[in-house]
Structures are given as structure tokens and as C-alpha cells.
Amino acid sequence: ESRHIIIRGNITEVAYCVQSTVDADHNIPIDYLVTNKNDSKAMGQMLRRSKTILRTNNHTALFDKGYHTGSELKTAFDLRIDTLVAIPGIGRASQAPDPEYNSEHFVYNEQNDTYTCPQGNPLKSNGSTYKGRNYRFKQYKTNKCKNCPARALCTTSKINGKVIQRSEFTQYIEQNAKRVLENPQAYKRRQAIVEHPYGTMKRQWGFDHIITKQTKLRASADVGFIFIAYNLTRIWNIIKQDNTTGFDMIETLETAINLFLACIATFANHNRKIKMALAV
Missing domain, CATH: 1.10.287 (Helix Hairpins)
Known part of the structure; x- marks a missing residue:
């Protein structure tokens, strides 16, 4: 039942993946689960189990960037469990020529359902939603791109100009990002908490498979x-x-x-x- 799993980057192995939930006070695992899937879809299931075990959702869960998936962040929101999930870097294809014009610098106005670019121009949606791989999204753009003096800094697109995509899970991604930025010291504890048991098991005891x-x-x-x-x-x-x-x-x-x-x-x-x- 083991599967071909991405371990990190482009490295893969036929393996099982062990998930665990570890108490921050004493580094004691309270739960574990052997799966044949990678981390990207594991967070929601482990949070449900933690809520059942602890009989409360009054705790904060720390995860590395491998768990950063919009649908899983929504599950955490629905469970009313705060998360601090590391924010992945922006892929090269999504980078603007000048990082100051990356999409995170475009301000979303929820009331008007528009984005405002660093030049102050509004980007609007046509109201349609499109189907992505595992989510739905809207597209936002403006005809101001045609004559914008900062166009070369903002986009390499020759036809449509800058296009911002907003998925159905963006609000949960933004909420998590805000918590991470507000609690940098709390997130830094993650590795010391969860890697403590694995360090003992794998390095000290030799249980590395x-x-x-x-x-x-x-x-x-x-x-x-x-x-x-x-x-x-x-x-x-x-x-x-x-x-x-x-x-x-x-x-x-x-x-x-x-x-x-x-x-x-x-x-x-x-x-x-x-x-x-x-x-x-």
C-alpha cells in the first residue's frame, strides 16, 4: 500500500508518510497516522483528530510550508483552530519583473470585489469563476495596463497586462499569513517541537525506516x-x-x-x- 511520494523538491520515494501531532509543553506525541500521501492534504485530517483527542479547539497548530494548501486552511477555519503554516515562496513564473509589483502588493477591496495596484488603478472581475486543478477562482484585470508607465516593472504579458487570480480559498490563506507575520517567534518553535521525537527515534535509536x-x-x-x-x-x-x-x-x-x-x-x-x- 506504499506509494510514490514526493519527499522534497523533485525527490520522490516509494514510501509511507508518518504524520504526528506533538504537545508543545513536553514534546510528547499525542497522535500519529501512517499514510501513503504527502503532506499537502494532511493538515485537515490531523486537526480533526486533534480536536477529538483534546476535546477542544482552543489551541494553535504549527505546520511547515509543505502543508500550505488553501482547502486545508479552510478546514482549519471551519474547525475554528488557528494555524501558523509557513508561507511558500512565490514561483518564478508568478514573479513580477520588479518584486514590488508582485500580487501580494495589490490590495483587495472586499466590498467592491476589486484589487488596487501599486499605481492606484483598480482591477475588476467580469464576475465569472473558472475551474482550476483543485479549486475555483476569479480573474481581475484593468485596461489601464496599456498605457501604464510601470507596465514593464509589473508584467511581461504583451496582450492582457497584469492578471490577478483570487481563489475561493484566498481569504483563508491571507488570514494564515497575517497570523504568521504577527507571531514570528511562535512559528519558530515548530521545528523544536515536532522534530524532537523524530530526532530521538531516527538518530538516537536508529529507527529511520x-x-x-x-x-x-x-x-x-x-x-x-x-x-x-x-x-x-x-x-x-x-x-x-x-x-x-x-x-x-x-x-x-x-x-x-x-x-x-x-x-x-x-x-x-x-x-x-x-x-x-x-x-x-
Whole structure:
């Protein structure tokens, strides 16, 4: 059930993708999900699950730019969960000759449904909506482009001049961008929060791939074991630092962790022996 997935840029692998939700206070994963899709459509599903687990939507979710998808930002809005999703850079094809004339510098007037360009000219829509790949959008343009002194700075189009597209999800993208700009320090914490468990699992423990690969269900069990091992270890370390906790509780939890890790090691070793036998 694994699929050909874009890992980053143009790099692809046949793989599963592990999503996780991590608590910011103690770096404890509260949820994980093994999928065979990339990050672009994962945010909404993980937010729904977090709302169910936490029984509240009174939290802010941090994501990197791989999750920046208009429809997913709308899902977050519908769930009433604030997001801070990194804003992707503008593609080269969408860049104006002068960055000061990129579309983000065109001001949208919701009341009139128009854009105003840096030269002060209004761009209007004909009212029609067009179908994109996964969304619908309107186009905005003006005949003022023909004689505009800044045309060469604004667009390379020889016929239509500058054309602005506004999708059905633009308002949610703009709301997220505003929150990111207003909370730069909060967003910077994302990597330290979510990468903490993966750093321990993949680098310290060497769990850098899924051993059981035949089905998504089995792969999920494989990943679940390691998340449980991580959480037991992490919680034990937190409790150990709390001087008010009795020693018996710490000793009991440490024994449980060691037993569980021994089971994981046995399971992994058994799989390695099977692989070696098959290779022979």
C-alpha cells in the first residue's frame, strides 16, 4: 500500500508518510497516522483528530510550508483552530519583473470585489469563476495596463497586462499569513517541537525506516510501537525530574519501559533474521 511520494523538491520515494501531532509543553506525541500521501492534504485530517483527542479547539497548530494548501486552511477555519503554516515562496513564473509589483502588493477591496495596484488603478472581475486543478477562482484585470508607465516593472504579458487570480480559498490563506507575520517567534518553535521525537527515534535509536511494509495497517503498528516506547521514556524522564513523585512510581515505570523496549528489540531482531533468510 506504499506509494510514490514526493519527499522534497523533485525527490520522490516509494514510501509511507508518518504524520504526528506533538504537545508543545513536553514534546510528547499525542497522535500519529501512517499514510501513503504527502503532506499537502494532511493538515485537515490531523486537526480533526486533534480536536477529538483534546476535546477542544482552543489551541494553535504549527505546520511547515509543505502543508500550505488553501482547502486545508479552510478546514482549519471551519474547525475554528488557528494555524501558523509557513508561507511558500512565490514561483518564478508568478514573479513580477520588479518584486514590488508582485500580487501580494495589490490590495483587495472586499466590498467592491476589486484589487488596487501599486499605481492606484483598480482591477475588476467580469464576475465569472473558472475551474482550476483543485479549486475555483476569479480573474481581475484593468485596461489601464496599456498605457501604464510601470507596465514593464509589473508584467511581461504583451496582450492582457497584469492578471490577478483570487481563489475561493484566498481569504483563508491571507488570514494564515497575517497570523504568521504577527507571531514570528511562535512559528519558530515548530521545528523544536515536532522534530524532537523524530530526532530521538531516527538518530538516537536508529529507527529511520519502517520494518513491516506489507500493508498500511502493519506499518502503523510498527510505528505505534516506537511512539509508545518514546512516550514512555519521555514521560519517565519528566516524572523523574519531579521531586514530589514517589520513588516506587518511577521504579515501576522504568521497569515497564525496559520490558517494552526489550520486546521492540526482539521484534526487530526477528524481522532481521527473516530478511537474512530470504536473502540467502
